[in-house]
Amino acid sequence: MSASEDQADVASVLGGDVSTFEGIVRRWQGPLVNLAFRFCRDRSRAEEMAQEAFLRAYRALGQWRGDAAFSTWLFALATNFYRTELRRIPAGVVSLDDIAELRDSRAIDGGLEDADRDRAIRRAVAALPAKYRDALLLFYFHEMDIPTAAHSLGVPEGTLKARLSRGREILRSKLAQPVAHPRLKEA
Amino acid sequence: MIHDELDRILSKEEEVVPSSGFTASVMEAVRREASAPPAIPFPWLRALPGIVVAVLTLAGVAVQVVIELVRTFSAPQAAVELPAWFDPSLWTSILKAPHCVAAIWVTLALLVSLASLMLSMCLTSSRV
Numbered sequence: 001m002s003a004s005e006d007q008a009d010v011a012s013v014l015g016g017d018v019s020t021f022e023g024i025v026r027r028w029q030g031p032l033v034n035l036a037f038r039f040c041r042d043r044s045r046a047e048e049m050a051q052e053a054f055l056r057a058y059r060a061l062g063q064w065r066g067d068a069a070f071s072t073w074l075f076a077l078a079t080n081f082y083r084t085e086l087r088r089i090p091a092g093v094v095s096l097d098d099i100a101e102l103r104d105s106r107a108i109d110g111g112l113e114d115a116d117r118d119r120a121i122r123r124a125v126a127a128l129p130a131k132y133r134d135a136l137l138l139f140y141f142h143e144m145d146i147p148t149a150a151h152s153l154g155v156p157e158g159t160l161k162a163r164l165s166r167g168r169e170i171l172r173s174k175l176a177q178p179v180a181h182p183r184l185k186e187a
Numbered sequence: 188m189i190h191d192e193l194d195r196i197l198s199k200e201e202e203v204v205p206s207s208g209f210t211a212s213v214m215e216a217v218r219r220e221a222s223a224p225p226a227i228p229f230p231w232l233r234a235l236p237g238i239v240v241a242v243l244t245l246a247g248v249a250v251q252v253v254i255e256l257v258r259t260f261s262a263p264q265a266a267v268e269l270p271a272w273f274d275p276s277l278w279t280s281i282l283k284a285p286h287c288v289a290a291i292w293v294t295l296a297l298l299v300s301l302a303s304l305m306l307s308m309c310l311t312s313s314r315v
Contacts, residue, residue, distance in 0.1 A: 018221045025213045029205045037203045047209055054213045055220060118196050125197065140197040168193060 006070035013061055025054055028071070032078050038137045039082045040091045041126060049085055053078040068151070075142075075152045083134060091126060124175055125167075132167030135160055229308065245297050248290050255287055 005023065012020035032053055036046035057077055064073045125136050138149040139160070150160040259280065 018218060019214075021217050022210060022214050025210050029209055029213070030202075033205045033209070034200070034203050038200060043203055046203060047205060047212075050205070051209070051213050051216060055216050058217050058220060118199075121193070121196050122200075136197065140194075140200065144194065144198070171193065 003069055003071075007066065010061055010064060010070065013058070021058055024057075024070075028074060029054075031071075032074070035075070035078060035137075035141055036082055038141055039086055041122070042091065045091075049082055050078070052085075053081050056081055072148065072151055075148075076154060079134075079138065079152045080154070083130070087130070121171070121175060124171055128167055128170060132163050132170060135163035136167045139164055229311065241297060241300065245294070248294050248297070252287065252290050252294075255290075 005027065009020045009023045013024075029050065032050040033046050036049040036053070037043060040046055040049065057074055060077065064070060125133055127133075128136070134153060135149070138152050139146070142148040142152065146157050146160060150157045153160060155163075
């Protein structure tokens, strides 16, 4: 994905050629839909959210000053919208206590299988308080790049690190058994 | 839970591929947005006469209230030693005066109108 392509397309759209916005959509549809999916865990809703994010990006295109990468600006805009959208209509997640109950009931049958365990962890992340959930989602979405994730969330890096630490702590307390010792019950 | 394990699990997220019509759908929405007429600006020119009348009325009411107050204060109050505005009966008489009651209601109505105008302007400006 080329920054110069983004820059050229933005200039063209601002110059009145709306069709060049398609280039931006094609380049960034994957990341934006995937980011939305991480927030809502629903493919159909993820596409709707990503579409609205693109529309908002189109409306606000003139506000991108070029001092940061276009992708950084786009992710910050999309993240902000996704978080607002999730506050408006929360994703269908179970509570952290329900996650703990799921863990306990499945452990009786011999512990969680890897796929189930991974799914339980993702559900546990989704059930975290929003600020810790968002920190973890953005951190892993940006491949553990703290500065980029912090920029997307619009918080200082120190704040993001603190939220990551606290979020992991909560996860650890809720999911310690099956993740740390996934196969103990089988032995 | 070990950090590395959490990192490993949360890093390997399943990849969601946008549906084939996604780009077309976004571009349709963008084109619709682009072809939509621009937001209607607040009609200041048309509203100006009304605003001027409202301001003049408000000023007139304020002047009327001041005149009423001055007239009341300037009335002979020989028996009263305290400042005139300390006398509760003065305020009662002011509030009971027909002109003053009307003036208060008119002022209140104008203030409510002004507040609703400001509120609607705030709401329309924040929609952008």
